[in-house]
Amino acid sequence: MNILVVCAVTEAHKAQIRAAAGDNTVVFTAGDLSGTAVPVDVEKLAAAHVIIGNVAPPLLKHAKNLKWLQLNSAGAGSYVAPGVLRPGVFLTNATGAYGVAVAEHLLSQLLMMMKRLPAYCDNQKAEVWRDEGPVEGVYGSTAIIVGFGDIGARFGKALKAMGAHVIGIRRRSTYLVPEASEMGTMDKLVDYAARADIIASALPDTAATRGVFNKNFFAAVKKGAYFLNAGRGTAVDQDALCDAVENGRLAGAALDVTTPEPLPAGHRLWQTPGVYITPHIAGGLHLLHTQNEIVNIGVRNLRAFLAGEPLINEVDFTTGYKK
Known part of the structure; x- marks a missing residue:
């Protein structure tokens, strides 16, 4: 399974994610500290089964193999719009990190x-x-x-x-x-x-x-x-x-x-x-505590996903809120 990480992470965070991923392939991109959606190479998106972090929603049409998207944001509104994610793709957010x-x-x-x-x-x-x-x-x-x-x-x-x-x-x-x-x-x-x-x-x-x-x-x-x-x-x-x-x-x-x-x-x-x-900087990834919490949520969910167990912070597509 291919896991694509698009949010900003430290070397310590990378070690956490790799440990949770086990034998699966993990690819890291240079995420933005603002925490906003970032552009990602189309080939990487096409290969990804799991994405951790916010990808610009229009680009997700290229993620043909995506099974689960873990956002690094609490807001999920632009990801629940019709057509952004294929039916059956799990969507979880970072509620609790900010x-x-x-x-x-x-x-x-x-x-x-x-x-x-x-x-x-x-x-x-x-x-x-x-x-x-x-x-x-x-x-x-x-x-x-x-x-x-x-x-x-x-x-x-x-x-x-x-x-x-x-x-x-x-x-x-x-x-x-x-x-x-x-x-x-x-x-x-x-x-x-x-x-x-x-x-x-x-x-x-x-x-x-x-x-x-x-x-x-x-x-x-x-x-x-x-x-x-x-x-x-x-x-x-x-x-x-x-x-x-x-x-x-x-x-x-x-x-x-x-x-x-x-x-x-x-x-x-x-x-x-x-x-x-202030220019939408209260949250983002400016505070290390926030980054740590986002990674902790992602790692917990990654372990659960690979084990076939329920995910936390799953988003309801009809409301845009965490279920």
Whole structure:
């Protein structure tokens, strides 16, 4: 069996994968640390029975022998579209690998806004010693985290430890987990918005999540709230977001994701004071912990696949979510 590894890995990771592969052939390519889909030689794709990592979806038509694709991303939306994978091909994702990295990024963005750090950075560049006035804090705040999976729960745990009342929002389940103070569902999202000092999204890109943060949502938000998005840019009406920041409904917004990506020059988001943008780098493979977890998931599944055992993180093709 031919195993093609297309995500960025260290020499130690290669040793792990080779050990799990046994006598099977393993081919490594130069993966990108961004974790995004990469172009791969057509001949290598045609020979592969197993792929570990994200291949640009249009190229998968060449993977005629593919039996299983292990993504290095948690998002699987572009891989469940009709015609991308042949019927019968297993698809698994890397849910569980990104929680630490993205939650830390969200926390840094939130504190950056609350403590007015951009103003102090500007002052330093101008050599100005000036007190920028009152700041906000996490302690005693109410936070709603929309998409309370691995990433959302990690961020919720951090905020709860800092003294926030954390409301986790899921599609359906209201089962209370330790990382939250309260649980809610997506159908009540606008109602929860009125209570929130902090709103964070970790939503994937699905038909049900597109545009949920729209004009009506921002109109219902508690004045002075902070908005963060590390899920997918498609969840946000970006003009409505800019309006909400400009009119003071939001105290600030920090976005690691936009639509489109890359965000083109001249886009309104770039020029809206109070909006802070990072280029989809909260996750990726920038943190070694994340790389380790992705490889651990892949190795565990590789052993299971070769033994004919069930895989973890199998994706449901009808929802795009992990089953």
